[in-house]
Structure formats: structure tokens, C-alpha cells
Amino acid sequence: MKRLINDPYDVVEEMLAGYVTAHKDHVVLDQASEAQGRVVVSKSAKQKDKVGVIIGGGSGHEPLFLGYVGKGFADAAVIGNINTSPSPDPCYASVRAVDTGKGCIYLYGNYAGDVMNFDMGAEKADEEDGIRVETVLITDDVISSENIEDRRGIAGDFFVFKVAGAKAEMGGDLDEVVAVAKKCNDVTRTMGVAMSSATLPSKGGPIFEMEDGDMEIGMGIHGEPGVRRGKIEPADKVIDQIMAPILADLPYTAGDEVYVLVNSLGATPLMDLHICFRRVAEILAEKGITIYKSLIGSYASSMDMAGMSVTLVKLDDEIKELLDYPCDTPYFKQF
Amino acid sequence: MKRLINDPYDVVEEMLAGYVTAHKDHVVLDQASEAQGRVVVSKSAKQKDKVGVIIGGGSGHEPLFLGYVGKGFADAAVIGNINTSPSPDPCYASVRAVDTGKGCIYLYGNYAGDVMNFDMGAEKADEEDGIRVETVLITDDVISSENIEDRRGIAGDFFVFKVAGAKAEMGGDLDEVVAVAKKCNDVTRTMGVAMSSATLPSKGGPIFEMEDGDMEIGMGIHGEPGVRRGKIEPADKVIDQIMAPILADLPYTAGDEVYVLVNSLGATPLMDLHICFRRVAEILAEKGITIYKSLIGSYASSMDMAGMSVTLVKLDDEIKELLDYPCDTPYFKQF
Numbered sequence: 001m002k003r004l005i006n007d008p009y010d011v012v013e014e015m016l017a018g019y020v021t022a023h024k025d026h027v028v029l030d031q032a033s034e035a036q037g038r039v040v041v042s043k044s045a046k047q048k049d050k051v052g053v054i055i056g057g058g059s060g061h062e063p064l065f066l067g068y069v070g071k072g073f074a075d076a077a078v079i080g081n082i083n084t085s086p087s088p089d090p091c092y093a094s095v096r097a098v099d100t101g102k103g104c105i106y107l108y109g110n111y112a113g114d115v116m117n118f119d120m121g122a123e124k125a126d127e128e129d130g131i132r133v134e135t136v137l138i139t140d141d142v143i144s145s146e147n148i149e150d151r152r153g154i155a156g157d158f159f160v161f162k163v164a165g166a167k168a169e170m171g172g173d174l175d176e177v178v179a180v181a182k183k184c185n186d187v188t189r190t191m192g193v194a195m196s197s198a199t200l201p202s203k204g205g206p207i208f209e210m211e212d213g214d215m216e217i218g219m220g221i222h223g224e225p226g227v228r229r230g231k232i233e234p235a236d237k238v239i240d241q242i243m244a245p246i247l248a249d250l251p252y253t254a255g256d257e258v259y260v261l262v263n264s265l266g267a268t269p270l271m272d273l274h275i276c277f278r279r280v281a282e283i284l285a286e287k288g289i290t291i292y293k294s295l296i297g298s299y300a301s302s303m304d305m306a307g308m309s310v311t312l313v314k315l316d317d318e319i320k321e322l323l324d325y326p327c328d329t330p331y332f333k334q335f
Numbered sequence: 336m337k338r339l340i341n342d343p344y345d346v347v348e349e350m351l352a353g354y355v356t357a358h359k360d361h362v363v364l365d366q367a368s369e370a371q372g373r374v375v376v377s378k379s380a381k382q383k384d385k386v387g388v389i390i391g392g393g394s395g396h397e398p399l400f401l402g403y404v405g406k407g408f409a410d411a412a413v414i415g416n417i418n419t420s421p422s423p424d425p426c427y428a429s430v431r432a433v434d435t436g437k438g439c440i441y442l443y444g445n446y447a448g449d450v451m452n453f454d455m456g457a458e459k460a461d462e463e464d465g466i467r468v469e470t471v472l473i474t475d476d477v478i479s480s481e482n483i484e485d486r487r488g489i490a491g492d493f494f495v496f497k498v499a500g501a502k503a504e505m506g507g508d509l510d511e512v513v514a515v516a517k518k519c520n521d522v523t524r525t526m527g528v529a530m531s532s533a534t535l536p537s538k539g540g541p542i543f544e545m546e547d548g549d550m551e552i553g554m555g556i557h558g559e560p561g562v563r564r565g566k567i568e569p570a571d572k573v574i575d576q577i578m579a580p581i582l583a584d585l586p587y588t589a590g591d592e593v594y595v596l597v598n599s600l601g602a603t604p605l606m607d608l609h610i611c612f613r614r615v616a617e618i619l620a621e622k623g624i625t626i627y628k629s630l631i632g633s634y635a636s637s638m639d640m641a642g643m644s645v646t647l648v649k650l651d652d653e654i655k656e657l658l659d660y661p662c663d664t665p666y667f668k669q670f
Contacts, residue, residue, distance in 0.1 A: 001548070001567075002530040002531055002547070002548075002567070002602065002603075002641035003567075003603075003604075003607055004528075004530075004567070004570040004573055004603060004607040004610065004611055004643065005569070005570050005606075005607060005610055006569045006570050006571055006610065007569075011606060011610065014609075014610045014613055015606045015609040015610055015613075016609075017613045018608075018609030018610055018611070018612040018613035018616070018631075019609050021612070021613065021616045021626075021629075022595075022597075022609065022612050022616075022629040022631050023629075025628075059606065060604075060606065062604065062605035062606055062609075063605060067605075193339075195337040195339075196337055212337070213336070213337075232336075232337070232338075232339070234340070234341045234342075235339040235340050235341050236341055238339055260357075262357075266602065266604055267337065267601065267602035267639050267641075268337075268338075268339060268639070269338075269395075269397065269601055269636060269638040269639050270397035270398060270402075270633075270636070271340075271346060271350045271394065271395065271397055271638060272338055272339040272340060273353075274349075274350040274351075274353030274354050274357065274397075275339065275340055275341065275346065275349045275350055275353055276339055276353070277353040277356070277357050278349055278350075278352045278353035278356065281353070281356045281357075291356075293360075294356075294357040294358075296353075296357050297666075298605075298633075301604060301605070303604040303606060304602050304603070304604050304641070306337035306602075306639070308339065328670075331632075333668045333669070333670070334668070335663075335668070335670040
């Protein structure tokens with residue numbers, strides 16, 4: 001294992017200690033006992049009356065989730081252990097930390113543990129404090145299920161969080177924030193490839209086995225099975241196999257506009273991501289689909305996993321405006 | 336090798352093709368024949384009369400150098416092959432691409448090949464076009480030599496580029512831009528640790544051998560020898576060994592203020608960087624040194640190398656103002 005950590009059971013607490021120190025201009029750790037030190041709150045939270053935008057999930061996907069807490073984006077992130085949902089109490093505490101009387105929205109990738117625990121947090125917020133909390137699950141991973149509502153959420157999380165954060169900042173009410181989050185999720189599609197497992201600190205090695213030189217098309221960010229394992233192929237061939245299922249999954253027509261994210265799962269360098277993006281752009285140009293803007297980097301990782309994913313968001317004027325809206329977080333700034 | 340590339344000899348051209356497409360709002364490739372397709376130019380270049388700020392070096396360190404081309408930062412980056420200096424013609428072409436009559440500054444890490452080729456570019460700009468080009472070499476890698484002027488430039492490049500870019504944007508003349516770049520380099524110190532080699536596309540494997548589980552304290556970003564190789568130790572012990580030589584290398588006294596960069600060389604995840612930053616902050620607090628701001632991420636990589644570095648910039652009011660000055664590049668935005 002090529003990691004720089006101390007006690008493997010302290011990685012999340014030590015990461016959070018470093019995080020809130022490094023990014024002290026943007027965030028604080030919620031001190032409420034129920035937060036259990038696992039709720040990162042924006043310094044801009046509660047500065048004005050607005051819908052509270054709460055994101056979260058297991059650790060090990062940084063900068064997802066805590067990196068996107070800040071003005072115009074999420075008001076709080078609830079932090080679980082590595083690849084593990086946060087428990088209900090911090091989910092509940094996050095609501096109390098950011099609610100201004102306009103209610104809150106939970107946004108996270110569709111994983112059973114997260115659904116169970118965030119739902120318990122929402123119930124408690126309703127029962128104890130009378131705060132309304134709505135949930136939108138992100139389901140962008142095209143190959144994770146035939147049924148869209150059963151799909152997992154991966155790098156597309158970023159875009160759904162962003163539109164909800166913008167809508168809340170612009171003064172939208174809870175129903176409106178829920179509506180734009182659902183709308184964005186409906187037009188967001190991702191597919192990836194993995195070339196190694198992440199390493200798990202508590203295990204001191206890889207989470208799952210993968211032979212050096214192999215890749216798995218469609219593998220999830222926790223190592224969920226993909227569609228095919230084989231030898232690593234040239235980047236253009238890999239991108240072709242990723243883009244085909246994405247483009248088949250929504251009706252795309254010539255003239256459509258998309259926002260593109262080429263995302264590193266951790267160890268895949270910017271050089272390779274730009275080589276891959278080059279092919280994504282060629283394929284979209286062939287189909288007459290226009291690239292509105294692109295992001296290339298590590299936006300949703302799996303620690304030191306080698307691999308990448310491509311996300312397309314099919315745009316309309318409303319989603320464009322929300323994605324372009326200014327925000328200021330440690331890992332995404334726009335002005 | 337866990338890389339996503341096509342022909343290994345096309346990686347730089349394909350990366351650049353992807354780069355200028357993805358970041359078309361910020362940059363273009365210089366079309367002059369002498370640029371050889373290796374000069375990335377800011378769309379804000381030549382929009383007003385100012386000193387031209389030119390950075391560059393070998394590829395494989397992305398987002399260094401091309402990621403920092405944009406308004407308020409560098410006007411152009413000259414791009415070499417992997418771990419190889421750009422040749423003299425593109426160095427020369429970059430001057431013609433950005434000069435507005437106020438002269439240009441070359442800024443790059445101190446490596447013999449870069450010095451030779453950029454110097455030839457500067458001579459040609461003087462002889463052919465009468466354009467004055469000054470050079471400031473970055474020498475932040477504390478353990479690379481006893482003599483400061485013989486030291487290599489690594490992640491500290493970022494800060495020297497930033498202050499020069501800001502000073503030029505603010506209207507400073509060439510002598511003033513040179514002066515702030517030198518001043519910033521004089522107070523910037525970096526040291527790193529490596530836990531693996533990067534993989535070299537043309538070789539299809541690691542550049543040098545390193546046993547899994549080993550680390551080398553002080554290793555350079557191309558694999559230049561460090562001070563000690565051994566088993567990977569706990570993060571806090573590693574950081575202690577990095578911080579001691581940095582702090583011994585400048586007079587630091589209680590009350591000093593520093594800008595901190597904890598930089599991933601590629602495969603070391605944000606989780607680990609924040610754990611490391613936590614210890615950096617503890618050490619600085621013990622010494623009474625105040626952290627003004629911090630950056631945690633991959634700012635100067637070696638492709639997929641596992642490892643990280645710590646950079647400290649000792650601040651005064653002038654350097655703070657320049658580091659805080661607004662800029663807008665694909666990989667660093669500030670407002």
C-alpha cells in the first residue's frame with residue numbers, strides 16, 4: 001500500500017481535522033454532540049434564509065463530498081467512514097446546522113445504506129424539530145441497472161449538487177430546489193472504467209483484486225461489477241465503449257448541448273484525462289452534439305484507484321444558468 | 336502500466352489537442368510554425384500592454400505548466416516532451432505570441448535542459464525582434480543542493496509564477512516583475528517524498544524501480560535521488576522528516592506568516608494530503624508560525640507517481656497581495 005496515513009482507524013477524523021484547518025475560510029465542523037464530528041458546515045450557512053442543501057456519503061471519494069461545501073453550493077456535508085454511509089445522528093444534526101425555516105434537501109448517490117440513514121435523519125428532523133427535509137437520489141451510473149431508479153450515483157453527483165446549490169442560493173423554495181435537482185439527475189449520465197482497486201487503510205491493501213494491466217469497463221467507484229474485464233486497451237477504444245452506452249441511454253439529437261466531465265478516480269493523471277477528453281469531443285462532434293463547457297480532473301474519486309469516468313449533462317437554459325451560477329467552495333470556484 | 340493512452344509517442348500532442356478543446360474559453364495553441372504546436376497561449380494575452388509571463392518545461396507534471404495559463408497568471412506555457420525541456424523554437428515563438436512591447440519573463444524550474452533551450456529562445460527574440468526577455472529560475476527543492484542556485488524547481492514553481500503573473504497584470508514593468516519573482520523564489524521552500532515511480536508511456540512501465548511499500552524522502556519529481564530510502568512510515572513521521580529541513584533552510588521565527596501547499600505527485604489521494612496537512616499545521620503552530628492560507632491538491636505532479644510535497648512561502652505584505660490577486664486559469668481561479 002502506497003499511502004501516507006497514521007492509524008488506519010483514524011483516517012477520517014484526521015482528514016477532517018486537516019480539512020477544516022486548511023479550509024477554515026470556508027467551513028467549520030459542527031460542534032453539536034449529535035454531529036459526532038462528522039458534519040462539515042459552510043461558513044455561509046444560515047447567513048440568509050434559504051433552503052438548506054445537504055450532501056454526503058462515505059469517505060474515500062474526496063473532493064466529493066466535503067470539497068463542495070461553500071457559498072452557492074452545499075451548506076453541509078455529512079461524512080461516513082470509508083465506503084460507508086454516515087450514521088443517522090449526523091444526518092439529523094446537519095439539518096439543525098443549516099435549516100433557516102425554509103426546509104432542507106438531502107442529495108446523495110443512490111446506495112442502500114445512505115438511503116436508510118439519511119431517511120432516519122429526515123424523520124427525526126420532522127419529529128423533533130418540525131423541519132421538512134426532502135431527498136433527491138442521484139442515479140447517473142448508466143450500467144448499474146436497467147431501471148433508472150435502481151442505479152447508483154457516481155461523478156454525476158457533482159452536477160446535481162451544483163444546480164440545487166445554485167437554486168437555493170437564488171432564493172428558490174424547497175419544491176423548486178427539489179424540482180431542479182430531479183431535472184438535472186434526469187439528464188445526467190456517467191460511465192467509467194477502472195484499472196485498479198483503491199487501497200483500504202484498515203486492510204493495508206487493495207479492496208478487491210485486479211491483475212496489473214487489466215481494466216474493467218463500467219466498474220463502480222467501490223468496485224461494483226462492471227460489464228467486461230480484459231486487458232487495458234488504447235484510450236480511444238476505451239472511450240468508445242464508455243460513450244456508446246451513455247449516448248444510447250437518453251435520446252440525444254444533433255443540436256443538443258452538453259456539459260462534460262472527464263473524472264479521474266484517483267491515480268489516472270490529467271495527461272490521460274485530456275487524451276480521453278479528446279476522443280469524447282470527437283464522438284460528440286460526429287453526432288452534432290455541442291460541448292457547452294468541460295471539466296477535467298478528479299471531482300469524485302475512489303482514493304488511489306486508477307480509472308476514470310465520463311459524465312454528460314444534457315442542457316437546457318435553466319440547467320445552464322444554474323451550473324454557471326457563482327459559487328465558492330474549496331474544490332470548485334466559479335465567478 | 337495502468338494508463339489510458341493511445342500511441343505512446345502521441346501522448347503530448349493528444350493531450351494538447353484535448354486541452355485546448357476542453358479549455359477553449361481560456362487558451363489557444365499558437366499557430367506560428369516555430370511554435371511547433373507546443374505553445375499554449377492565454378486568450379487574454381496581448382489584450383492590454385503588459386509584461387509577457389511565459390512558463391514551461393517538460394510534460395508529465397500537469398496541471399503544471401499549461402494549467403496556469405490565463406488572465407492574471409501566465410500568458411503562455413511552452414510544452415516539452417515528457418520530462419524533457421521544450422526545444423528553442425517554441426521558447427522563441429512564445430515570446431512573439433505574447434510580447435506587447437514591454438518585454439517578457441521566462442519562469443521555470445532550474446533544470447539544465449530548460450536553461451539551455453529557453454536561453455536560446457531569449458537570444459533569438461533579442462536578435463530577431465529586439466524583444467527583451469529576462470529569466471528567473473525556480474529553486475525551491477531544499478534537498479537538491481547545498482547551494483541555493485543549484486537547486487531544482489518543483490511545486491514552488493506555482494507561487495513564483497503566481498506573483499509574477501499578478502505583478503504583470505497590475506502593470507508592473509519587466510524589472511519589477513523580475514524583482515517580485517526573485518523575491519518569491521527566495522522565500523519559497525519545498526521538500527517531498529515519493530512512494531513509486533511515475534510510468535513512462537514510451538517504456539510501458541515505471542521510469543525507475545521502487546519496491547512496493549518503500550518510500551524515498553526528498554526524491555525529485557523525475558526520480559532524482561533523495562536523502563533516504565526505507566519502508567513507508569506513518570504520515571506524521573514522514574511529515575516531520577520533510578518539515579525539519581524546510582524549517583532549517585530559512586530563518587523562520589515565531590510570528591512569521593506562511594502560505595502552505597501540500598501537493599500530490601499524482602496518485603496520493605486528498606484524504607492522505609489532508610492527514611499530512613494536519614501534521615504540517617501542528618508543527619507550524621508549535622513554532623508560532625501562522626498559516627495565512629493553504630492549498631491542498633495536485634498542483635505539480637509526476638503523472639501517476641505516488642507521493643507528495645510540502646511547500647512553504649514566507650510572506651510579507653507585497654507577496655500576500657500578489658498571491659491574493661484575482662486570476663482565472665483552467666486549474667487555478669481566484670476572485
